[in-house]
Amino acid sequence: MCWRSHVCNNFTYSSACWRCLLFGAALLALPASAETQLHQEARDSQRQQAELQAHIDEADDEAREMLRELRALEAETRYLDGYSDALEPRLERQAESLARREQALDSLAATRDALPVLAEGMVERLARWVSQDLPFLVEEREARIESLGASDLPPPERLERALSAWRAELDYGRELDAWRGYLDTEDSRREVDYLRVGRIGLYFLSPNGHAGGVWLADEGRWQALDEAERSEVRKGLRISRDQRAPELLTLPLSRPLEQVAEREVSS
Template identity: 35%
Template sequence: MTHKSFVLGVVMATLLTGQFAYSANELDQSMSAAKENQSAGAASQQKVDALYEAKREALQVMRVTQAEIDQLSVYNRQLREIIKNQDIQISSLNKQINDIESTQQGIMPLMERMINGLETFISLDLPFLIDEREQRISALRSLLLASDITVSEKFRRVLEAYQIEIEYGRTIEAYRGENTQGETVDFLRIGRSALMSISLDGNASQAWNNHNKQWEDLNGAYARSISQGVSIARKQAAPSLLELPLQPVMEAK
């Protein structure tokens, strides 16, 4: 090989080696750039994903909020209807209160007249359970003056007293008490048709004469029937026919 050829080969080898070195350097740079681009793309994708998730959450919040707004709108509409109905009821109640006040002005005197009438009736009636009946009248008079009891309750109690008096007219009753002489006897009431008494030993009997307003002695023929009537009234004997002196005719002793 000539010297010229050797020099040429060295030059070419040098050039090739430099070229290879230069190409590897470019490759490294390209790969580095690719990695940077990839990292940047991943970061960008993360930002996109985060924005998408934020948007999705915001949309969900908006939907929930809209649903709440719709519910509140319905609730507000219902409240307006309720308030409207309440206003109507308040107006009606105010009218009823005014009517009640007007009614009270008439019903209070009416109840007083009813009690007076009941008291008069008792004084003219057969004198049975006098203390109990007079106490009922007294209680009704105190009731009228009570401020903590409604007018309707007062009126109910007055009617109840009338009902009790009505029941006396269709029932029989036996009770123990004292006669006008202070003796303990058994009284027998047959509705409002008769009021009799018999001594505890069964020997003496009386009947009330409502026309003369006094007690009258009965003959001994009635004693057994009166005693039996007392037993029937107390449910101590079976009902049966009795021979008793009834108003207005009674047989005196």
């Protein structure tokens, strides 16, 4: 074999060896690439698992928050139900009160229209009462009645004044009163002490105590008192002025008790 041939053969041999080496290297390189792929797939799987776990944890947190809100809503619902049950009777009472007020408002117009007539009737009855009563404080009582006839008074104010006048007249029936005034007769006018026992007795006594009288309502005149009766009037004057302890007085009456009761009932 010539050198060229030997060289060619060696070259050929060498070329064949290199092919073998390259094939072997490829065979050796194949498992490394697969391992790398496996590692990559493992990492991808772990990442996906981590992401899935994060989603699961997030879903769990959201579910727990929703469960907490649900329980809070249930507790609030129970509280509101209990409060509503407790509030129902109060609301019913308020509804009844509103209904009564509405009825009162409905009747207010009719009541307002009736006030003038009511006040006028009270004033007329009061005037008759005073004119038929014992003649004490006549000017004061008549002036009170005249003030009720003022045309510029609103109906509610007039009614209130009429009620006040009636209360004053009723108070006279429970009083023991004494005052000094003038007694007018047909031929003279003199100063005397008056004593009034409610509405059943009206008396006068002269300052020297020598003359006295009792008013007779049925006859409309004064009747003289004897010495014993004038002494009782004197005691009554001192009792009224807090100069003597209260005690029973024995005096004739200006009007029988039966008539006083009848007048109070009819009024």
